[in-house]
Amino acid sequence: MKYVQNMVCLGCGEQYPVEPINVCEMCFGPLEISYDYMSMKNKVTRESIQNGPPTIWRYIDFLPVNPDFIVDIGTGMTPLIKAKNLGKELGLTNLYIKNDGVNPTFSFKDRPVSITTSKAKEFGFEVLACVSTGNLMGSVAAHGARANMETYVFYPNTLEKAKILQTSSYAPTLIALEGTYDDANRFCTELSDNNNWAFVNINMRAFYAEGSKTLGYEIAEQLDWQAPDHCIIPAASGELVTKIWKGLQEFSEIGIISPPENTQLHLAQAEGCSPIVQAFNNGTSEVKPVKPNTIAKSLAIGTPASGSFAIESLNQSHGTATAASEASIIENIKLLARTEGIYTETAGGVVISVLQELVKQNKIQKDDLTVAFMTGNGLKTQEIFTDTIAEIKTSPKLKDFEKSLLEHKNKTLVST
Amino acid sequence: MKYVQNMVCLGCGEQYPVEPINVCEMCFGPLEISYDYMSMKNKVTRESIQNGPPTIWRYIDFLPVNPDFIVDIGTGMTPLIKAKNLGKELGLTNLYIKNDGVNPTFSFKDRPVSITTSKAKEFGFEVLACVSTGNLMGSVAAHGARANMETYVFYPNTLEKAKILQTSSYAPTLIALEGTYDDANRFCTELSDNNNWAFVNINMRAFYAEGSKTLGYEIAEQLDWQAPDHCIIPAASGELVTKIWKGLQEFSEIGIISPPENTQLHLAQAEGCSPIVQAFNNGTSEVKPVKPNTIAKSLAIGTPASGSFAIESLNQSHGTATAASEASIIENIKLLARTEGIYTETAGGVVISVLQELVKQNKIQKDDLTVAFMTGNGLKTQEIFTDTIAEIKTSPKLKDFEKSLLEHKNKTLVST
Numbered sequence: 089m090k091y092v093q094n095m096v097c098l099g100c101g102e103q104y105p106v107e108p109i110n111v112c113e114m115c116f117g118p119l120e121i122s123y124d125y126m127s128m129k130n131k132v133t134r135e136s137i138q139n140g141p142p143t144i145w146r147y148i149d150f151l152p153v154n155p156d157f158i159v160d161i162g163t164g165m166t167p168l169i170k171a172k173n174l175g176k177e178l179g180l181t182n183l184y185i186k187n188d189g190v191n192p193t194f195s196f197k198d199r200p201v202s203i204t205t206s207k208a209k210e211f212g213f214e215v216l217a218c219v220s221t222g223n224l225m226g227s228v229a230a231h232g233a234r235a236n237m238e239t240y241v242f243y244p245n246t247l248e249k250a251k252i253l254q255t256s257s258y259a260p261t262l263i264a265l266e267g268t269y270d271d272a273n274r275f276c277t278e279l280s281d282n283n284n285w286a287f288v289n290i291n292m293r294a295f296y297a298e299g300s301k302t303l304g305y306e307i308a309e310q311l312d313w314q315a316p317d318h319c320i321i322p323a324a325s326g327e328l329v330t331k332i333w334k335g336l337q338e339f340s341e342i343g344i345i346s347p348p349e350n351t352q353l354h355l356a357q358a359e360g361c362s363p364i365v366q367a368f369n370n371g372t373s374e375v376k377p378v379k380p381n382t383i384a385k386s387l388a389i390g391t392p393a394s395g396s397f398a399i400e401s402l403n404q405s406h407g408t409a410t411a412a413s414e415a416s417i418i419e420n421i422k423l424l425a426r427t428e429g430i431y432t433e434t435a436g437g438v439v440i441s442v443l444q445e446l447v448k449q450n451k452i453q454k455d456d457l458t459v460a461f462m463t464g465n466g467l468k469t470q471e472i473f474t475d476t477i478a479e480i481k482t483s484p485k486l487k488d489f490e491k492s493l494l495e496h497k498n499k500t501l502v503s504t
Numbered sequence: 505m506k507y508v509q510n511m512v513c514l515g516c517g518e519q520y521p522v523e524p525i526n527v528c529e530m531c532f533g534p535l536e537i538s539y540d541y542m543s544m545k546n547k548v549t550r551e552s553i554q555n556g557p558p559t560i561w562r563y564i565d566f567l568p569v570n571p572d573f574i575v576d577i578g579t580g581m582t583p584l585i586k587a588k589n590l591g592k593e594l595g596l597t598n599l600y601i602k603n604d605g606v607n608p609t610f611s612f613k614d615r616p617v618s619i620t621t622s623k624a625k626e627f628g629f630e631v632l633a634c635v636s637t638g639n640l641m642g643s644v645a646a647h648g649a650r651a652n653m654e655t656y657v658f659y660p661n662t663l664e665k666a667k668i669l670q671t672s673s674y675a676p677t678l679i680a681l682e683g684t685y686d687d688a689n690r691f692c693t694e695l696s697d698n699n700n701w702a703f704v705n706i707n708m709r710a711f712y713a714e715g716s717k718t719l720g721y722e723i724a725e726q727l728d729w730q731a732p733d734h735c736i737i738p739a740a741s742g743e744l745v746t747k748i749w750k751g752l753q754e755f756s757e758i759g760i761i762s763p764p765e766n767t768q769l770h771l772a773q774a775e776g777c778s779p780i781v782q783a784f785n786n787g788t789s790e791v792k793p794v795k796p797n798t799i800a801k802s803l804a805i806g807t808p809a810s811g812s813f814a815i816e817s818l819n820q821s822h823g824t825a826t827a828a829s830e831a832s833i834i835e836n837i838k839l840l841a842r843t844e845g846i847y848t849e850t851a852g853g854v855v856i857s858v859l860q861e862l863v864k865q866n867k868i869q870k871d872d873l874t875v876a877f878m879t880g881n882g883l884k885t886q887e888i889f890t891d892t893i894a895e896i897k898t899s900p901k902l903k904d905f906e907k908s909l910l911e912h913k914n915k916t917l918v919s920t
Contacts, residue, residue, distance in 0.1 A: 142558040142581055161845050162583020165558050167608060169578055173652060190606045192583060193847070194883065230845030236589060245897065250666075252893055253886050257841035261912070262895040263905070275900035282902075425673035429577050429646030431609070467610065467883035470669050477668055479678040481661065484691035489679070496677070 089154045091128050095119040095294055098397065106152065108211050108286065110293040118393075119294045121152045128342045134313060137305075137344075144199055144302040150338060151203055151302075152295055157210040159235045163198040164302055166190050168310040168459070173427035174440075178447050182457045184316070186307055187430050189465030193230045193254070195223035195386075195433075196328070196463040200299030201288060205231040207295040208286035214238060215285040219276040221269050221324055222251045222386045223464050228288055229258035240285070242276050244269050247385055250468045268380060270391045289325075293393075300328050304335020307459050308345050315340070315348035317456040320443050322435040322463055323355045323409075324389040326364050326375075326398030332461075333401040353407035354451075355398060356442035358382040358434075359414050364395045368409035373399040383417060383472050384434040386464055408451060412441030418472055420444070424462075431466035505570045507544050511535040511710055514813065522568065524627050524702065526709040534809075535710045537568045544758045550729060553721075553760075560615055560718040566754060567619055567718075568711055573626040575651045579614040580718055582606050584726040584875070589843035590856075594863050598873045600732070602723055603846050605881030609646045609670070611639035611802075611849075612744070612879040616715030617704060621647040623711040624702035630654060631701040635692040637685050637740055638667045638802045639880050644704055645674035656701070658692050660685050663801055666884045684796060686807045705741075713810075716744050720751020723875050724761050731756070731764035733872040736859050738851040738879055739771045739780050739825075740805040742791075742814030748877075749817040769823035770867075771814060772858035774798040774850075775830050780811045784825035789815040799833060799888055800850040802880055824867060828857030834888055836860070840878075847882035 095104040099117020110119055132149045140146025144164035148155060167187045175183035191198040201224070208216055217240040218228040225241040232239030239260035243252075244267060256262060265272045280290040288296050308315055315336045321329045336348040357365045360382030367375040375395035380388035392398070402409060412420075417437035424440050425431050432440075439460050446452045478500075482492040511520040515533020526535055548565045556562025560580030564571060583603045591599035607614040617640070624632055633656040634644040641657040648655030655676035659668075660683060672678060681688045696706040704712050724731055731752045737745045752764040773781045776798030783791040791811035796804035808814070818825060828836075833853035840856050841847050848856075855876050862868045894916075898908035 143583070160585070162585055162603060162606075165581075167559070167578020169576070173650065187578060187608065190578075190608055190610070192603065192606060192845070194606070194881070226847075230841070230847070232845075233842050234589065234845040250883060250886060252895065253889055254847055254883060256893045256895070257838055257847055257882065257889075258845055259838070259842035261909075262893065263909075264895045264897045265900045266898070267900055271900045275902075275905070278902065279905075422673055422675070425646070426649050426675035429608070429648075429650040429674055431642075431646070431670055431673055465610070465883065466673065467666060467670060467881065470666060473669055473673075477672045477678065479668065479672070479680045481680050482682070484681045484683055484687045486691075486694065489691070489695075493677075493679075 089152060091123045091149055092152050093122045093124050096122045108291050110291055121294055121298055123150065125338070125341045132342055134344055137309065144202060144299070147302050147305050150305065152298055153203055153206045154210050157206050159202060159205040159209060159231055161192040161198065161202065161230060161234055163191055163202045165306060168307055169428060169430065171428050174424060177427060178444060179454060180447065180452065180458060181455050184459045185424070185428060185430055186303065186459055186461045188303065188461065188463050189432055189436070193226040194465035194468060195227065196300070196303065197223045197227040199302050200296040201227040201231050203299035204286065204288040204292045204296040205235050208237070208292060209235055211286065213284070213286035215240065215283070216288065217241070217285045218288045219243065219269070219272050219290070221388055222247045222468070224289065225255045226251060229255045229260040232260055233258045242272050244272050248469050248471055250470060269389050270377070297327050297331055300331035301335035301338065303461065304332040305339060308336060308339050311457065313345050315345055315351045316459045317350050318352050318354060318452050318458040320354045320356055320439050320446070320458070320460045322387055322439050322461065323357050323364050323398060324387045324392065326392045326394035329353055329355050329398040330394055330401045333405065351405055353402055353405040354442065354446060355402055355407065355409040356439045357411050358384040358387055358417065358438045359411045361388050361390060362411035363390060364392055364398055365409040365411045367395065368399050368402060383414060384438050386433065386435045387438065408446065410442040410445050412438040416441040421466065425466070430462060432462040433464035433466050433469040434472060435464050436462040505568060507539045507565055508568050509538045509540050512538045524707050526707050537710055537714055539566065541754070541757045548758055550760055553725065560618060560715070563718050563721050566721065568714055569619055569622045570626050573622050575618060575621040575625060575647055577608040577614065577618065577646060577650055579607055579618045581722065584723055585844060585846065587844050590840060593843060594860060595870060596863065596868065596874060597871050600875045601840070601844060601846055602719065602875055602877045604719065604877065604879050605848055605852070609642040610881035610884060611643065612716070612719065613639045613643040615718050616712040617643040617647050619715035620702065620704040620708045620712045621651050624653070624708060625651055627702065629700070629702035631656065631699070632704065633657070633701045634704045635659065635685070635688050635706070637804055638663045638884070640705065641671045642667060645671045645676040648676055649674045658688050660688050664885050664887055666886060685805050686793070713743050713747055716747035717751035717754065719877065720748040721755060724752060724755050727873065729761050731761055731767045732875045733766050734768050734770060734868050734874040736770045736772055736855050736862070736874070736876045738803055738855050738877065739773050739814060740803045740808065742780050742808045742810035745769055745771050745814040746810055746817045749821065767821055769818055769821040770858065770862060771818055771823065771825040772855045773827050774800040774803055774833065774854045775827045777804050777806060778827035779806060780808055780814055781825040781827045783811065784815050784818060799830060800854050802849065802851045803854065824862065826858040826861050828854040832857040837882065841882070846878060848878040849880035849882055849885040850888060851880050852878040
């Protein structure tokens, strides 16, 4: 908090004091927190970070949060795993998987929500709320529980049951809305105007967005203080791409890493909802709304709030944007699981699909340092697996087992 | 590895070289790894640990693993959360929750399996196998995938579907056996004799068991290098209790913490499978087999291999053993979720039930430093929730929402 300067409009540059506002009064542009990087130099160092806790709170100097109000559920410092087996299958020698599905509520959303809930406490809000594509609602409900706040979660009525069941355990008020996420989002924006609630991704969005920067910091630290050559990042609102980029820029700005001049950001969406990919590939930063129809429900935002900023980040980093075919998503969840033992949700399947595509197109070279971001947990989207599990059913007797195993192997041979 | 001395029989004290054996040839007692604590003193320190990675591998000096063979999926250093809200409900000021359900395969089993898989690679095994009550199979399949080993997982055919689905993604050979875990275990012990497989909890059990020690180290480190007054620990085989105790003893032995003289271990089982609790409360260390019938499937071992050793640890620490009523398990999963935002599986519900019981019985005092261990993840046992989710279903229109919210509130008022 001590290095926070103010809030700045990303559209016109107008400055505001730090308050729960998210839109510029002049031009309606989104606001962003700005920091005094000059003062941070030499005070915020690799060592000062390493002396912090093994959570996102080791990056407190880069966050708009007063330490007295921290709501800590143990978010962050998730594994970055060198993926030798998957790398071998794809022809890459330097591939890493950031496994962010093992956060406390099992998705990367704990990063923005930990920041926002802390800030909401500081501002004195009594109600926490969100509109969610699935992962956000669990995180908001858990943080609300821990922070002793009344909590409302809004979501489209088509989401995965596992996510709703998990969320319901934290005992928020659950509101399932007819229609798409975008319909729900419009409604909640209206609600937010009329209620003095901390709506994490509406009026608190500027603080919320800062949480995702920590993914940029973490991979740089885990790669021994360097930015990778490639980041493959899933996109719903598009915010994550811009904030990983901001994280790398900030580390470079105060001299913690070299400038990320060779880093390319690659945005990943599913074919059934790829408005940012379409705009990027049409050479425009104007994102046209689409009606989502994808099994990657956590990415199903047809009107992405940060789409044009994401495209700006892609352009700055000479990056790309790719849509994964719907058919490839499940196969690639399985590919990652069977090669690296990492069980990810549909958004992760999208990222692995796009990774494969980029390798095919020679956009990633053999020895490039590459990080693919898994943002959610496979246990949350198991309903996509509709085929029978290939288990051998038998009695605990040697003869039965050997016979069943043989039958199973013959069947497998025939089917492959 | 450099501090490992040999393997010692827990029954008669006979010593063996470090090999994939788990039973004493003299007395059929189980074997345990022994270390040269004298040499570790002053060389293994708080600082040397803190300089390690944020995983169980920071404790490598206490583990029987050659660093060249480590199979790392990012296990360990899970959050230890101060539970102010739950503490308040129970009248405790110093309660902590160890949230081990956020390990890479979503349970504490990644600790023993990371150790065993590493050791299996070192021994040159090509096949990894296990017999599981649910959490183990996911962990073994994931580690087997990452280690490029052929993998077989055996389990009773009554387990939760979420666990089987997760495990199947890592593409092991899945074998569902008729009968209980104990039937499956007997069968696998026979199989283990006839095959040159690394059966993680049979012939590799001595190495496997060492992994659970890391939970003891971690809580001591996270509590700023001290042992707690109380540990509430779930029990299936009983191994976890003995190994958390061993971890605390070892830290004390080499001077990293003060002797855990005030630490009491409290063992938690579910009423439907509580053979260790029954033996302990009958004043004997001889555990009589039971036929499990509990919703806490991950604890459903009727013939616990380490039951008598667990009771020995309870006696040494002046601890207790308590069975949670089946009816209390779901309520206590919800209690932890709505107070602390931690979503645990049935075994965790058992632990919270036992914690409550111990407070009621005045066995835990108001200001005692208390740690309750959550070993698995709520997403894995969602099938226990059979009642309808209390969600408000409405359209994204202000009038509809307000009406629905009012109806919901009235209904909630009536039903409470």
